[in-house]
Amino acid sequence: MSGERTSAGDPAHTLALLWRGTGGGAAPGPRRGPRRALDVDAVVAAAVALADEQGLAGLSMRRLAERLGVGAMSLYTYVADRDELLDLVLDSAYAAMPRRDTTGLPWRERVAAVAEENRELYRAHPWAAEVSTLRPPLGPGQTAKYEHELAAFDGCGLDDVAVDDCLTHLLVFVRACARDAAAAREQRRDGDDEQWWAAAGPLLARVLDAARFPRAVRVGAAAGAAHGSAHDPEHAYEFGLQRLLDGLAALVEPAETAEPAETVEEPAAGSRRGR
Incomplete structure (x- = not known):
């Protein structure tokens, strides 16, 4: 087992991002900085793809920024840090899981x-x-x-x-x-x-x-x-x-x-x- 773990970031900020757009929590307000060309969903989708290709060791803010074609520091206007990113990435993978309807089966x-x-x-x-x-x-x-x-x-x-x-x-x-x-x-x-x-x-x-x-x-x-x-x-x-x-x-x-x-x-x- 690697040393990676979920819920290692700030709970209030991470939960607000996780439940963004669901009515279950208020997403964090915009941070100061240049006008943002992406959104959190695009960042998370790119991070999932990066982890699939290179594993957790390859999932760094720098590599993710390179994939998205933005500066590394600009990623922090979307997620606070890599700990928060990991929660978002794993929850996204959970959300996309196929779920079979087994109602009525033994x-x-x-x-x-x-x-x-x-x-x-x-x-x-x-x-x-x-x-x-x-x-x-x-x-x-x-x-x-x-x-x-x-x-x-x-x-x-x-x-x-x-x-x-x-x-x-x-x-x-x-x-x-x-x-x-x-x-x-x-x-x-x-x-x-x-x-x-x-x-x-x-x-x-x-x-x-x-x-x-x-x-x-x-x-x-x-x-x-x-x-x-x-x-x-x-x-x-x-x-x-x-x-x-x-x-x-x-x-x-x-x-x-x-x-x-x-x-x-x-x-x-x-x-x-x-x-």
């Missing part, structure tokens, strides 16, 4: 659809999996994402805290798988993985004592033959998702047959969460 299919939507998010924007959202961006994109994902657990008989716990567990799993998948894609592009195994495999065969490590040798060989590598991110995701759903079934299916659980009233609970 709960496992609804929850699996949420997992796949997040997986697609990280495929389109690999950098998003590297941003810590322990303090979420709290913008309209993140809020709509959370509202949509909670609906996957409607009718499951769980109280509000259990629903949030289940969703958190699911999204943490998908995020971890996304980081592994991104690393595997990078290694395949560079040829590092094949080269490493070509060099390390024969060396390992000479030193690895099958009598001392019988399980490691036997299981490792079987898994490598089955998956074509030491780790197959696609298989790990599919296998793990089914096991995760099996685990949630221990909560959901008994609760569906029990009396409806009381909801836990907690002010602004929905606004606290971000993934």
Whole structure:
């Protein structure tokens, strides 16, 4: 995980920008400086494209200014700093996520659809999996994402805290798988993985004592033959998702047959969460 995190800027100014034009907050007034040729939406769209191409390391105010054809200092008339920009960029990616209507489907299919939507998010924007959202961006994109994902657990008989716990567990799993998948894609592009195994495999065969490590040798060989590598991110995701759903079934299916659980009233609970 990189050191990047959301909600590291000034809360009042960042929230006003996040909710600009929605009626949910007043956008910051114009700052002093030359007449502005862009708007915040154009700045954010360019920043998303830059992050998609170059990752978070390439998302700097200087590079963004070059892409937009403006002076670096002029960007500060749109966003206060890079911390604020990161919140805007991630919330924009959340807002653009496809959201499947799973109304009426069994709960496992609804929850699996949420997992796949997040997986697609990280495929389109690999950098998003590297941003810590322990303090979420709290913008309209993140809020709509959370509202949509909670609906996957409607009718499951769980109280509000259990629903949030289940969703958190699911999204943490998908995020971890996304980081592994991104690393595997990078290694395949560079040829590092094949080269490493070509060099390390024969060396390992000479030193690895099958009598001392019988399980490691036997299981490792079987898994490598089955998956074509030491780790197959696609298989790990599919296998793990089914096991995760099996685990949630221990909560959901008994609760569906029990009396409806009381909801836990907690002010602004929905606004606290971000993934």
